[in-house]
Amino acid sequence: MNHSKVFVALLRKEVLSEWRNKYAISGILLYLLSIVMLIAFTFETTDDRTWMVMFWIAILFTSVNAVAKSFLQESEGRQYYMYTLAAPQLIILSKMVYNTLLMLLLSSIALLLYVVSLGYPVADSLSFLIAMLLGAMSFAATFSMISAIAGKASNSATLTAILSFPILLPVMRILIRISLRALPQESLQVNAQDMLYLLALNVFIVVLALILFPYLWRD
Amino acid sequence: MLRQLKTRWWKALAVVLLLYTFTAGMLIDVPARFVLHETIRNLFFHVPVWFTMILLLLVSLIYSTLYLRHGKLAYDIVAEQLAKVAVVFGVLGFLTGALWGNYTWGDTFSWLFADTKILGAFIGLLIYVAYFILRGSVPDEEKRARISSVYSIFAYILLIVFIFVIPRLTDSLHPGNGGNPAFSTYDLDNTMRLVFYPAVFAYFLTGCWIASQLIRLRILHYRKHNINI
Numbered sequence: 001m002n003h004s005k006v007f008v009a010l011l012r013k014e015v016l017s018e019w020r021n022k023y024a025i026s027g028i029l030l031y032l033l034s035i036v037m038l039i040a041f042t043f044e045t046t047d048d049r050t051w052m053v054m055f056w057i058a059i060l061f062t063s064v065n066a067v068a069k070s071f072l073q074e075s076e077g078r079q080y081y082m083y084t085l086a087a088p089q090l091i092i093l094s095k096m097v098y099n100t101l102l103m104l105l106l107s108s109i110a111l112l113l114y115v116v117s118l119g120y121p122v123a124d125s126l127s128f129l130i131a132m133l134l135g136a137m138s139f140a141a142t143f144s145m146i147s148a149i150a151g152k153a154s155n156s157a158t159l160t161a162i163l164s165f166p167i168l169l170p171v172m173r174i175l176i177r178i179s180l181r182a183l184p185q186e187s188l189q190v191n192a193q194d195m196l197y198l199l200a201l202n203v204f205i206v207v208l209a210l211i212l213f214p215y216l217w218r219d
Numbered sequence: 220m221l222r223q224l225k226t227r228w229w230k231a232l233a234v235v236l237l238l239y240t241f242t243a244g245m246l247i248d249v250p251a252r253f254v255l256h257e258t259i260r261n262l263f264f265h266v267p268v269w270f271t272m273i274l275l276l277l278v279s280l281i282y283s284t285l286y287l288r289h290g291k292l293a294y295d296i297v298a299e300q301l302a303k304v305a306v307v308f309g310v311l312g313f314l315t316g317a318l319w320g321n322y323t324w325g326d327t328f329s330w331l332f333a334d335t336k337i338l339g340a341f342i343g344l345l346i347y348v349a350y351f352i353l354r355g356s357v358p359d360e361e362k363r364a365r366i367s368s369v370y371s372i373f374a375y376i377l378l379i380v381f382i383f384v385i386p387r388l389t390d391s392l393h394p395g396n397g398g399n400p401a402f403s404t405y406d407l408d409n410t411m412r413l414v415f416y417p418a419v420f421a422y423f424l425t426g427c428w429i430a431s432q433l434i435r436l437r438i439l440h441y442r443k444h445n446i447n448i
């Protein structure tokens with residue numbers, strides 16, 4: 001089999017296993033709903049800046065729970081079996097792509113819940129949507145790689161958070177900067193540099209993960 | 220490698236250079252600059268400490284890569300102990316920086332979270348504290364070495380990108396960022412350079428010296444438990 005076929009098969013397997021374990025994704029959705037409701041009920045009304053910052057924090061914590069499990073949920077035996085079937089680079093890449101799609105879905109649902117409960121103050125929707133897309137990519141790539149690392153250690157759930165938050169802190173900072181500029185007016189021109197920078201950073205994270213992941217899975 | 224750790228000449232050099240930078244750093248005539256005044260002497264302490272942290276972490280990264288290539292536990296020991304010393308230098312960098320910022324940027328500490336370079340440094344410390352926690356949660360030596368090497372390479376390279384690239388894109392109170400000229404272009408005169416460069420070298424040597432003691436201790440610990448390194 002050639003690489004693209006293996007890749008598509010791996011992606012299909014991710015979607016299927018998510019579909020068959022519906023309790024996992026429903027758990028995440030409930031988690032998301034709880035966070036948004038918590039924000040809505042504690043703030044009651046938000047000013048624009050708070051709206052935006054809390055939105056990103058909600059997305060960050062949802063993605064810790066949604067993406068971080070990608071390597072944790074699979075039994076070691078099944079992982080070894082996977083490694084005999086496909087190259088490690090393809091496995092991590094398929095996880096990253098799948099998790100990006102998952103994060104896009106979750107971010108859209110989060111936005112929907114958010115708009116229903118707290119309104120929609122963003123003037124430049126295009127910039128904001130691009131930020132959401134880039135954010136989904138960064139979160140998915142970083143959490144996939146870090147959960148592969150943390151999955152090898154004990155107390156991996158805590159580890160995933162503490163290993164990845166320092167890496168995601170500057171990403172969050174840029175994402176929030178782009179989104180805050182998008183609040184009052186059209187700002188695609190001003191945001192272009194930050195967006196390109198974030199895109200380059202995402203490519204960088206993916207390349208690093210592709211180089212380093214093969215060292216991880218060998219036991 | 221072990222033989223080099225035991226030789227004395229570079230340790231003597233470290234002591235001499237440290238004595239020189241501390242005396243000269245306090246006594247030489249410094250150019251009187253607006254706002255900075257005598258606090259410019261902190262350049263001999265604050266900046267070299269950060270340089271040392273970055274350098275020690277770079278060497279640690281090289282040893283992590285060597286471990287992934289050759290799989291010898293000795294490389295992992297070196298990488299870990301260098302990271303430990305680097306974190307101590309990082310904390311010193313924060314303390315000297317806080318002292319400097321207190322006199323030049325105002326004493327409310329509101330600049331602490333506004334400055335991108337401080338954010339980068341803070342992230343660096345977080346990464347390495349997380350690195351030690353990761354090491355602590357894997358009991359098997361081989362596995363611990365491999366996993367933590369992967370994390371330290373992944374995180375350090377991203378950290379370098381954050382520290383050296385992002386601040387140039389945004390505003391910062393530090394020299395060399397957001398349109399601020401770098402220090403050397405106008406603030407430093409040649410006498411200060413004569414103290415500054417030896418200071419960087421002295422702190423780096425001292426860091427290596429402390430790390431070498433820790434490495435030898437760790438090797439003894441491994442030998443005592445009959446772990447093949």
